[in-house]
Amino acid sequence: MLDETMRSVSKAQSLKDIGTPCLLLDRDRMDRNVGRLRERLDRLGVALRPHLKTAKSVDAAQRVMTSPSGPATVSTLKEAEQFARAGVTDLIYAVGVSPDKIDRILALRADGVDLAVTLDTVEQAWVVAEASRRTGDPIPALIEIDCDGHRSGVLPGDAAKLVGIARALEEGGRLRGVLTHAGASYGAVGDAALRACAEVERASAVQAATLLRDAGFACPVVSVGSTPTAHFAETLDGVTEVRAGVFVFFDLVMAGIGVCAIDDVALSVLATVIGHQREKGWILVDAGWMAMSRDRGTAKQKIDQGYGLVCDIDGKPFGDLILSDANQEHGIVTVRPGSNARLPDLPIGTRVRILPNHACATGAQHGAYQVVRSGSDAIEAVWPRFGGW
Amino acid sequence: MLDETMRSVSKAQSLKDIGTPCLLLDRDRMDRNVGRLRERLDRLGVALRPHLKTAKSVDAAQRVMTSPSGPATVSTLKEAEQFARAGVTDLIYAVGVSPDKIDRILALRADGVDLAVTLDTVEQAWVVAEASRRTGDPIPALIEIDCDGHRSGVLPGDAAKLVGIARALEEGGRLRGVLTHAGASYGAVGDAALRACAEVERASAVQAATLLRDAGFACPVVSVGSTPTAHFAETLDGVTEVRAGVFVFFDLVMAGIGVCAIDDVALSVLATVIGHQREKGWILVDAGWMAMSRDRGTAKQKIDQGYGLVCDIDGKPFGDLILSDANQEHGIVTVRPGSNARLPDLPIGTRVRILPNHACATGAQHGAYQVVRSGSDAIEAVWPRFGGW
Numbered sequence: 001m002l003d004e005t006m007r008s009v010s011k012a013q014s015l016k017d018i019g020t021p022c023l024l025l026d027r028d029r030m031d032r033n034v035g036r037l038r039e040r041l042d043r044l045g046v047a048l049r050p051h052l053k054t055a056k057s058v059d060a061a062q063r064v065m066t067s068p069s070g071p072a073t074v075s076t077l078k079e080a081e082q083f084a085r086a087g088v089t090d091l092i093y094a095v096g097v098s099p100d101k102i103d104r105i106l107a108l109r110a111d112g113v114d115l116a117v118t119l120d121t122v123e124q125a126w127v128v129a130e131a132s133r134r135t136g137d138p139i140p141a142l143i144e145i146d147c148d149g150h151r152s153g154v155l156p157g158d159a160a161k162l163v164g165i166a167r168a169l170e171e172g173g174r175l176r177g178v179l180t181h182a183g184a185s186y187g188a189v190g191d192a193a194l195r196a197c198a199e200v201e202r203a204s205a206v207q208a209a210t211l212l213r214d215a216g217f218a219c220p221v222v223s224v225g226s227t228p229t230a231h232f233a234e235t236l237d238g239v240t241e242v243r244a245g246v247f248v249f250f251d252l253v254m255a256g257i258g259v260c261a262i263d264d265v266a267l268s269v270l271a272t273v274i275g276h277q278r279e280k281g282w283i284l285v286d287a288g289w290m291a292m293s294r295d296r297g298t299a300k301q302k303i304d305q306g307y308g309l310v311c312d313i314d315g316k317p318f319g320d321l322i323l324s325d326a327n328q329e330h331g332i333v334t335v336r337p338g339s340n341a342r343l344p345d346l347p348i349g350t351r352v353r354i355l356p357n358h359a360c361a362t363g364a365q366h367g368a369y370q371v372v373r374s375g376s377d378a379i380e381a382v383w384p385r386f387g388g389w
Numbered sequence: 390m391l392d393e394t395m396r397s398v399s400k401a402q403s404l405k406d407i408g409t410p411c412l413l414l415d416r417d418r419m420d421r422n423v424g425r426l427r428e429r430l431d432r433l434g435v436a437l438r439p440h441l442k443t444a445k446s447v448d449a450a451q452r453v454m455t456s457p458s459g460p461a462t463v464s465t466l467k468e469a470e471q472f473a474r475a476g477v478t479d480l481i482y483a484v485g486v487s488p489d490k491i492d493r494i495l496a497l498r499a500d501g502v503d504l505a506v507t508l509d510t511v512e513q514a515w516v517v518a519e520a521s522r523r524t525g526d527p528i529p530a531l532i533e534i535d536c537d538g539h540r541s542g543v544l545p546g547d548a549a550k551l552v553g554i555a556r557a558l559e560e561g562g563r564l565r566g567v568l569t570h571a572g573a574s575y576g577a578v579g580d581a582a583l584r585a586c587a588e589v590e591r592a593s594a595v596q597a598a599t600l601l602r603d604a605g606f607a608c609p610v611v612s613v614g615s616t617p618t619a620h621f622a623e624t625l626d627g628v629t630e631v632r633a634g635v636f637v638f639f640d641l642v643m644a645g646i647g648v649c650a651i652d653d654v655a656l657s658v659l660a661t662v663i664g665h666q667r668e669k670g671w672i673l674v675d676a677g678w679m680a681m682s683r684d685r686g687t688a689k690q691k692i693d694q695g696y697g698l699v700c701d702i703d704g705k706p707f708g709d710l711i712l713s714d715a716n717q718e719h720g721i722v723t724v725r726p727g728s729n730a731r732l733p734d735l736p737i738g739t740r741v742r743i744l745p746n747h748a749c750a751t752g753a754q755h756g757a758y759q760v761v762r763s764g765s766d767a768i769e770a771v772w773p774r775f776g777g778w
Binding site for chain 2: 017019076098272284289291293294296328329349
């Protein structure tokens with residue numbers, strides 16, 4: 001854990017002298033990304049409950065949430081505990097709850113955090129109901145809906161299962177609503193496909209909520225969300241809130257499916273040239289997979305970005321220059337296979353920025369964000385980030 | 390950074406009650422792996438200089454190194470600084486040096502650490518020589534040799550380049566020797582191919598050292614190493630030391646190429662069952678790619694292990710049960726495609742251990758090792774590990 005004092009830069013540092021590899025966050029791009037989605041959801045009349053699993057940073061969360069106390073979404077209890085300590089009191093833990101997690105959930109709730117859990121089986125509902133009865137604290141839960149077959153959840157039309165879970169839950173706990181995530185939207189490409197994913201996500205959640213209400217349950221919350229669908233939904237009728245995470249930073253996978261432009265990507269890894277294999281057309285840099293992550297999310301997209309798209313120190317892409325292979329601490333920069341672009345002359349010591357395939361995965365490799373402004377090479381601040389569970 | 394007091398387990402914990410996901414280290418398997426390679430290298434008459442980039446843990450390093458002060462290898466200056474603080478004084482930084490790293494290297498050397506650097510260009514040699522002259526501290530350097538075309542280094546027969554680098558270096562610095570890494574051995578399969586890789590690695594390093602000695606340079610160190618070649622070299626004539634890293638823990642990639650058995654793998658991720666999609670044959674667990682890493686190193690091997698091989702809580706593989714897909718905090722466990730194995734009945738709350746594809750990558754996702762003994766479910770100790778640069 002970085003010390004509080006690390007949040008302001010004690011010695012003025014710049015992109016030219018900071019140690020590499022390190023994680024850069026362009027705050028202007030981030031603020032623009034956040035502003036764009038907020039405005040869109042305001043227009044659609046739904047609340048934004050950002051997923052803080054991407055940033056895992058209190059400083060970033062404060063710029064993303066619509067109020068200092070939330071609402072927000074988390075993927076681990078560590079996130080819930082860290083954000084609760086920073087004053088966030090309205091949280092959904094959006095990964096299926098298991099019995100071993102109950103004590104930490106109860107502790108957070110006893111501390112005044114309105115932490116809701118997610119589940120999709122009667123067995124989990126029994127566990128939540130029993131803990132609620134035992135403590136006299138009715139734990140709120142959302143039933144996860146499987147809108148596109150990619151992960152967990154109850155099928156949206158499975159009234160018997162939905163009602164069975166709701167009944168088991170309300171023997172002590174409390175049904176807060178339904179929740180779904182259109183994970184399949186990450187594989188959609190283009191406006192029409194993304195709009196279709198968004199509508200499937202919306203309609204599935206609303207269908208499940210309607211079945212529950214028809215059976216006599218209030219089901220006040222209808223929660224949907226993924227970054228692609230949040231940006232392409234044409235209507236969100238019946239939905240009360242949208243969860244999205246990666247939109248804060250965006251990345252090459254999101255650019256590849258058409259959700260953002262390359263110059264919306266706010267996260268990059270600053271690296272230094274450490275060698276050349278000239279006859280092979282290779283430039284070696286000190287950012288390998290440890291700095292970029294092993295995520296190869298663009299491998300199946302139309303444009304394979306390798307381990308990342310290489311830009312100059314100011315963040316301008318060279319064009320068809322990618323991190324085509326990576327060892328733990330070595331990256332191999334080449335022209336993209338099939339391109340006619342020329343390899344730039346980057347002497348040893350040259351600094352480059354590398355845009356990541358997947359912001360959540362690359363972020364997780366680093367202990368802090370070096371915060372910069374567009375068009376400046378000064379490090380404005382250092383925002384610690386945490387990992388673990 | 391975890392507190393020192395975390396190293397001993399304050400409240401007795403076991404695999405049944407510790408929070409999941411978490412990283413388990415079977416100390417008996419680790420000790421066996423270390424003992425096997427030590428004995429092998431003793432027989433071949435060369436020193437072991439373990440690569441500490443895999444463990445990134447002072448506690449683990451102390452069991453792996455042949456003395457408390459080293460020798461050892463590091464891939465980042467953060468590792469050098471952390472291990473130096475713990476008393477390790479004989480280190481090679483085995484990633485090509487760049488000008489921005491010199492100040493931290495000089496600081497470590499001024500503190501009494503015999504830290505040698507690695508380089509493969511005249512430009513880097515100039516930088517090292519200039520810093521050496523400036524401080525009156527001749528920085529030792531190893532010339533990296535490219536034995537199999539996979540990364541950095543000078544071709545082993547390129548006498549002109551080798552001598553040019555050595556001359557530039559000795560204008561202030563000091564030629565410590567040559568260093569190579571048979572990275573291509575990770576793609577070799579079977580005894581014959583692995584023995585051939587080892588011999589190429591040995592012969593390349595010795596050839597380069599001979600050329601340098603013929604030109605009048607002492608070149609005392611001839612350093613080779615990768616886990617596969619270290620275990621398959623038939624002779625290491627002319628070599629003075631072997632670097633290897635992943636052998637400490639082993640992993641599924643190493644098992645896939647025949648360097649170890651599955652039951653040598655000392656690292657695993659403990660996870661909890663959080664759901665089922667029974668009609669699809671899926672079991673959901675709370676270990677996704679955040680806990681396992683995005684490494685898919687077995688994807689191109691004969692047996693694709695997905696994101697990991699699933700075992701029971703005692704570490705016994707179920708047989709053909711793998712983590713076939715992963716979201717950030719969700720893992721999807723299935724029978725391996727093509728297998729006739731039956732999906733075991735694992736109720737919500739069941740604990741499993743998942744063996745990783747790549748120990749270095751999976752380790753890096755966690756802040757500590759939960760140390761266990763073979764056949765026991767008690768957590769014996771918690772060893773912190775560090776990340777960053």
